Amino acid sequence: MEIISKAEELVERRMRGNDASHDAAHAFRVRDLALSLAHQQGLSSSPHSMLIVELAALLHDIGDYKYVRDPSEARIVEEFLQDQGVQDEMKIKILDIIKGMGFKEEVGEVANRNYSIEFGVVQDADRLDAIGAIGIARCFTFGGSRHRVLHDPRIQPRSDLSKENYMNKEEQTTVNHFHEKLLKLKDLMKTKAGKERAEKRHKFMEDFLKEFYEEWDGRA
Secondary structure: OHHHHHHHHHHHHHOOOOOHHHOHHHHHHHHHHHHHHHHHOOHHHOHHHHHHHHHHHHHOOOOOOOOOOOHHHHHHHHHHHHHOOOOHHHHHHHHHHHHHOOHHHHOOOOOOOOOOHHHHHHHHHHHHOOOHHHHHHHHHHHHHHOOOOOOOOOOOOOOOOOHHHHHOOOOOOHHHHHHHOHHHHHHHOOOHHHHHHHHHHHHHHHHHHHHHHHHHOOOO
């Protein structure tokens, strides 16, 4: 569909300056994961739902607060959907998915139970790309882009996270991000398909951290 091609072009253009943890390849992986999860969850019989899933997954990180250079960027996706003639009902669903899917919206609170299946598969897809082998690579890529130290045993992971202090990571290490977010994502998956895929990726991260700490301490 033409709108998908134009969405892909928008992603390539708007995410070109991001580091590799949140570049266009991330958006395309999330799109592919979301469509795969949607098939597993029985959405493939609804072209309407599949289009919502694909567009929300593709566009979810445009205007991400971590990369915003101008406040006007927050309206890029809404203006794109408007320009493409997307009906208001679908546009609202896509924007609601994008607005609510971030970890910062859920941290420190009970997980939102009132979500659509489209929301569940897109959020799960984004979270799957944040864990496992690719998740590890993305975590260290982002930490390096912000000049964070890999690990400092004197700096402990924060346990009393609110949305505000989660977004403030100035004194945090890259490894602490595993404990503050990534290791929590398996239990926050919304769909059965997402939960099943998260198990393997979560175990891979646990094994990686065990080896990391042993090597850091000179025990391996």
